[in-house]
Amino acid sequence: MANHTPGELVVRKMPFEFPEDIDPHWNKDKPEWSHMVSGASLAMPFLEPYLIRTMRKALERIESDALKKEVKLYMAQEGQHFQQHRRFNDILIGKGYTALLEVEAQMKKEFEEFDQNRSLKFNLAYACGFESMALGIGHWLVRDREYLFGGSDTRVASLILWHFIEEVEHKNVAFDAYQAVYGNYFYRVFGTLYATAHVVKFSRRAYQAMLKKDGLWGSFRSRWALLKMIGRFFVNMTPPLMSVCVPGHHPSNVKDPQWYRDWIATYGEDEHAVVVLDTDNLQASFS
Numbered sequence: 001m002a003n004h005t006p007g008e009l010v011v012r013k014m015p016f017e018f019p020e021d022i023d024p025h026w027n028k029d030k031p032e033w034s035h036m037v038s039g040a041s042l043a044m045p046f047l048e049p050y051l052i053r054t055m056r057k058a059l060e061r062i063e064s065d066a067l068k069k070e071v072k073l074y075m076a077q078e079g080q081h082f083q084q085h086r087r088f089n090d091i092l093i094g095k096g097y098t099a100l101l102e103v104e105a106q107m108k109k110e111f112e113e114f115d116q117n118r119s120l121k122f123n124l125a126y127a128c129g130f131e132s133m134a135l136g137i138g139h140w141l142v143r144d145r146e147y148l149f150g151g152s153d154t155r156v157a158s159l160i161l162w163h164f165i166e167e168v169e170h171k172n173v174a175f176d177a178y179q180a181v182y183g184n185y186f187y188r189v190f191g192t193l194y195a196t197a198h199v200v201k202f203s204r205r206a207y208q209a210m211l212k213k214d215g216l217w218g219s220f221r222s223r224w225a226l227l228k229m230i231g232r233f234f235v236n237m238t239p240p241l242m243s244v245c246v247p248g249h250h251p252s253n254v255k256d257p258q259w260y261r262d263w264i265a266t267y268g269e270d271e272h273a274v275v276v277l278d279t280d281n282l283q284a285s286f287s
Helices: 032-058 065-094 100-117 120-143 144-147 156-168 173-181 185-214 218-243 257-270
Strands: none
Touching: 032 065, 032 100, 032 120, 032 156, 032 173, 032 185, 032 218, 065 100, 065 156, 065 173, 100 120, 100 185, 120 144, 120 156, 120 173, 120 185, 120 218, 120 257, 144 156, 156 257, 185 218
């Protein structure tokens, strides 16, 4: 493992395994939640390359050498994220969820249009907004990890929790890049709301397609379970999104969860321990 300065972003090339036997209902007790998460995963191979392209353009306008270094490490982390999600998503599509291909095609089209037709200000505000949402999700997933991932397939749970541990880790970068290049408060808030709605739109299309394939979309019991999970998402996400909209907000003021710090420390000692998390004991801190 390469040496790095304390507090510096770490680019982790995680040796996750995604064999063909992964069940799309990777949390068997919560198939609706499985598909909600997988629906979000479907966006990553299109969203995160777009974020990388946006931040690469922003580099040309950033004066701070320290921030430029952080942006480059951020891009490298995001590169690892979308590659891992691509591998997982291919498993889902290979399991017969071919309707996801149409959702992917639309995402590819829209993010390419953002690149071609939208200003850097819009794209950087989107990046800043998405990362603000991702920070809130990261805190929720860590805080609620036992309920959301307990007893689930460790290969999927470990992927998702790693991803959002790194979202917490690089929480300042897109925000600082936006502030350095533009800094307009109202447009930043617009970017947060737009990015959140845009990602939720595609995640919903994906999990709806998967639930229809399973024959669950028309089930009252399944629809009720889905509504409860959606409600849980909004209950947990509304406070952090509201705080993002407060003038003077900065993500560095959001205290990092203890389990996040324990995950980081454990990775530094034994990466295998976080590649295959014990999903029957997620509530416990790492030893």
